[in-house]
Amino acid sequence: MVNLGDWNKEIAVEMAQSDDIELSEEHWDVINFLRDYFEEYQIAPAVRVLTKAIGKQFGKEKGNSKYLYSLFPYGPGKQGCRFAGLPKPTGCI
Amino acid sequence: MADDFEIPELPTYLEIPEINEGIMDGDGPFKSAEEFQIQLGFPGKKLRIGRKLLLIKWANLNLSIVLFKFFGCLCKMWRLY
Amino acid sequence: MDACVKCGACTDKCHYFLGSSDPKNMPVARQDLFRSVYRRHFTFAGKYFPKLVGAKDLNDEMLDDWYNYFHQCSQCRRCSVFCPYGIDTAEISMAAREVLDTVGIGQKYCNQILGKAITIGNNLGLPEPALRDTLLDLEEEIEEETGVAVKYPLDQKGSEILLITPSADFFAEPHIDGLIGYGKVFHQDGVRWTMSSYAAEGANFGMFIGSYDIMRKAALRIRKAALDLEVSRVMVGECGHAWRVAYSFWNTLTGVGAGASDEFGIKLQKQLDSRYPQPQHIIEYTYDLIQRGKLEFDKSKNDHRVVTFHDSCNVARATNMGGIPNGQFILPREVIKAVCNNYVDMERSTIMESTFCCGGGGGILTDDLMEIRIKGAMPRMQALKEVEKSNAVDTLVAICAICKSQFSKVLPKFNFEPDMIVSAHQLVSEAIIMDKPEISDSEIEADTAKIKEETKETETSK
Incomplete structure (x- = not known):
């Protein structure tokens, strides 16, 4: 994907299908959070920030990386950001 | 590109491997897009290798080495006399 | 460039060669990529009798080879420790990458x-x-x-x-x-x-x-x-x-x-x-505070770990700490030992000045180079496996961001736990005893009153 604006929900669904994942409500919660955060800070959130914020918004039992990994087996940062159409941050990470 | 290879087994401690000619040929990172190159002051596209340009660049790189060698020669000559 | 006598001391020192078994990953061969071009253009024999001295033109094919193999070097300088002439392959690969950038083929990641x-x-x-x-x-x-x-x-x-x-x-x-x-x-x-x-x-x-x-x-x-x-x-x-x-x-x-x-x-x-x-x-700073007794630790907090230390190549072979000889090896170890009880070193030939690189240094920590990263991590993983067997080591400490990222990706591939890799200051953080601020009774009362009010508010809003 070239432009951030090109993203829409169908694209996310399609990308998830190619990874054998069906997007549930919980997935959309995370994806929407990722996009909101990106809009505010112009960068994808760190995994720690993500887990904490998810925990705050959707209940403590969801605020851990295990839950996020169960949603996105290839990593909430990596796969989640791809579905959300955000650039993956690069650096010493 | 990154997924279709075998992860080596851990052999006994520090074994020197059999030589496998050319097994890593072609394993280079993605090339940089034009904008990132230009941002750093490099040419955006691959230049046709004008030998002169390269030589000039390289001569600059090697200048310090050449000077050092020259200095070494001077020192040697000093000893001879 | 001309000092190399092809003695071969460096060949089995490169973790990328050990892992990948590609002869062009021997440090001497890596230098030869550079050397052959240098000979062709800068020496008398190379200019007029290129075949005799193994000189080659810098053409597109050569540039491709440069691009691949100079990005399979993490500039860790382990080979130069063993080179009798002190030839620094890292310096050569840096120079080669500069040439590559100058002709317009740079690497995306860097x-x-x-x-x-x-x-x-x-x-x-x-x-x-x-x-x-x-x-x-x-x-x-x-x-x-x-x-x-x-x-x-x-x-x-x-x-x-x-x-x-x-x-x-x-x-x-x-x-x-x-x-x-x-x-x-x-x-x-x-x-x-x-x-x-x-x-x-x-x-x-x-x-x-x-x-x-x-x-x-x-x-x-x-x-x-x-x-x-x-x-x-x-x-x-x-x-x-x-x-x-x-x-x-x-x-x-x-x-x-x-x-x-x-x-x-x-x-x-x-x-x-x-x-x-x-x-x-x-x-250095933490070590100094420990020496002066300014920090107190509860070492038992780290008792569930058996720790080993991975010397990061750039720290180990290019710098010093604390102004004492070998300080860059001693200080981190002293800090770690001060905060945890179980510490073992890996095999001597794989630590300190001859430490193996994590396999991801030198600007190749990118997913498109995963193959060479995993292969290059193999020697370090072998050494780790050894101490895991002998001492049940379950924690690997590093003081380098690249090492930490690289290991957290690579460890699972070799059947280690990915969270085995920690930062030295994580151990410090877990063991340190913090002075709690003294809270007066009135403050506690005020706090509890506040909390009560808040709960009331939430109840009414419900």
């Missing part, structure tokens, strides 16, 4: 990151609000956990210490636990410290692509930040090549240390406190 470092101020491209938000989150978390209000100041003018740490410390696991450790140590010492949003990056990829100019561009942000924030000490966080750049180059690049010749460099030199080493590594 160049993209350098662009961000030069324009935004850190490799990750974290803008100031994101940075501030992350730090606030961190403060909250620590206060919840320990009950102590550890602060992470950003851009605070007039602080004593400016901490320059790799931006991965703000972002990635397990790096961020190291950052928590720094904060706790600073808090215990009671020193006024700050980070800068303008220069929130210690790592300097200009070194990896061999360009002094770009290295300088990236480093000048640090000088500006230090001048603007009027700090008297500059400190470097846990990052391998950042410490190398700081230790060996900052003095002339930025004026941190002695030897700068330009106006601002001299100004900065005057501003910095000469009673302290400039720049100082965070490990």
